[in-house]
Amino acid sequence: KERLVLDDVTLTLNENEIVGLLGRSGSGKSTLLRSIAGLVVPTEGEVNFPRRVQGRAMSVGMVFQSFALFPWLTVLENVEVGLEAQRVPPAVRRKRALAAIDLIGLDGFESAYPKELSGGMRQRVGMARALVIDPDVLLMDEPFSALDVLTAETLRTDLLDMWSEGRMPIKSILMVTHNIAEAVLMCDRILLFSSNPGRVISEIKVDLPQPRNRQDPIFRALVEEIYVLMTQDNDAGEIRQGVFPGTGLGMVLPQVSTNALAGLIEAIHAPPYSLKADLPELASALHYNADELFPIAEVLQLLRFAELKGGDIRLLPAANRYALADVDERKQLFAQHLLSFVPLVAHIRRVLDDRPTHTAPARRFRDQLEDFMSESDAMQTLNVVTQWGRYAELFAYDELADQFSLDNPS
Numbered sequence: 001k002e003r004l005v006l007d008d009v010t011l012t013l014n015e016n017e018i019v020g021l022l023g024r025s026g027s028g029k030s031t032l033l034r035s036i037a038g039l040v041v042p043t044e045g046e047v048n049f050p051r052r053v054q055g056r057a058m059s060v061g062m063v064f065q066s067f068a069l070f071p072w073l074t075v076l077e078n079v080e081v082g083l084e085a086q087r088v089p090p091a092v093r094r095k096r097a098l099a100a101i102d103l104i105g106l107d108g109f110e111s112a113y114p115k116e117l118s119g120g121m122r123q124r125v126g127m128a129r130a131l132v133i134d135p136d137v138l139l140m141d142e143p144f145s146a147l148d149v150l151t152a153e154t155l156r157t158d159l160l161d162m163w164s165e166g167r168m169p170i171k172s173i174l175m176v177t178h179n180i181a182e183a184v185l186m187c188d189r190i191l192l193f194s195s196n197p198g199r200v201i202s203e204i205k206v207d208l209p210q211p212r213n214r215q216d217p218i219f220r221a222l223v224e225e226i227y228v229l230m231t232q233d234n235d236a237g238e239i240r241q242g243v244f245p246g247t248g249l250g251m252v253l254p255q256v257s258t259n260a261l262a263g264l265i266e267a268i269h270a271p272p273y274s275l276k277a278d279l280p281e282l283a284s285a286l287h288y289n290a291d292e293l294f295p296i297a298e299v300l301q302l303l304r305f306a307e308l309k310g311g312d313i314r315l316l317p318a319a320n321r322y323a324l325a326d327v328d329e330r331k332q333l334f335a336q337h338l339l340s341f342v343p344l345v346a347h348i349r350r351v352l353d354d355r356p357t358h359t360a361p362a363r364r365f366r367d368q369l370e371d372f373m374s375e376s377d378a379m380q381t382l383n384v385v386t387q388w389g390r391y392a393e394l395f396a397y398d399e400l401a402d403q404f405s406l407d408n409p410s
Helices: 029-037 075-085 090-103 119-131 149-164 180-186 217-229 258-269 279-286 290-302 317-324 327-341 343-354 362-369 375-391
Strands: 017-023 060-063 137-141 172-177 189-193 200-205 276-278 306-309 312-315 359-361 396-398 403-405
Touching: 017 029, 017 180, 029 060, 029 137, 029 172, 060 119, 075 090, 075 119, 090 119, 119 137, 119 149, 149 180, 172 180, 180 217, 180 279, 189 217, 200 217, 217 279, 258 276, 258 279, 258 290, 258 312, 258 317, 258 375, 276 279, 279 290, 279 312, 290 306, 312 317, 317 327, 327 343, 327 375, 343 359, 343 362, 343 375, 343 403, 359 362, 362 375, 362 403, 375 396
Parallel strands: 017 172, 017 189, 060 137, 137 172
Antiparallel strands: 189 200, 276 312, 306 312, 359 403, 396 403
16 A cells, blocks of 8 residues: 655755754655655655755765765765766865865874774765765755764764855755754754655744753753644644554554553653653653653553643553552453453454354454554554553464464453
């Protein structure tokens, strides 16, 4: 089944601004970036920069989350790759690559291989490779998410310094992030995306001078505002329901473990929160970004263990009972809520109960799910439900036979 990733997205990128694309996984942000770079051809619409992009956009540089370096090439050779594709003469290529390496602070590492570098240094190589072609626009796809906290902070600061001092040969930056505080820290404008399909549902202007202070009341208020927007109804559709479109078998469930669900319940149940927490504060305390926290919180809401409202999460009475229960009582309570609020779980259990052998092939349920969603979403959803059902002891699953059964029923 074909999946609509982006729908009716119009974006204008102005000179001298950093624009952030913020939203959940699956909202099409990375697809939009790749469309702008000419790496993906949209089925409808067009990208103009300054004319319509057909094939690889030559005036655009891109930095990837995964570094994307060639392990058999040195730092210098990795940076030169983009210039080789443009058939730049070797002498000019070498001079420009050395200048880019100097700009991003990797002098002395020209002959090093990627395996000799830390994660932060590898990402600097990726940035040098993007900048060496002298692009007008720099596209960044979660450039700091694979780095540890301190390294990411250092690289963000260095990038902002180079940008504000005009040391980079670019006019604009467009970056994808799942980190709300990072978006407010770096961007002049933030576009908030919904999911399934991806749409721009809100635009937030950040009128704060650089460098920005995370403890500034205005900064914190902006972070809070974005959290509120991501947990409230919106004319373009409820973002929080984008993870589970529909109320029947067609719910696409995120990869959230029962350990993560239990951990969040316990964290909010304990002081200093005591049943209710501010999402930005909770994310900071647990070292989660939005894309890590929201799926867990939304599954708790789906299961009626919690309520999301106004940038806060509040535990419902069932979650309070869960937090105080022993292991067996937790499993029984979780099973009750799965059967009541996740139709696929109830459907699998009903089929198993009705069959004389109390078994059923998993393929049957994947095929049913593919009537509502893509093959990959169907596999993910059934995998999630399998783990939840096993924890609740509602059914067993034999991976070799690819079969559900009631061998160990609750």
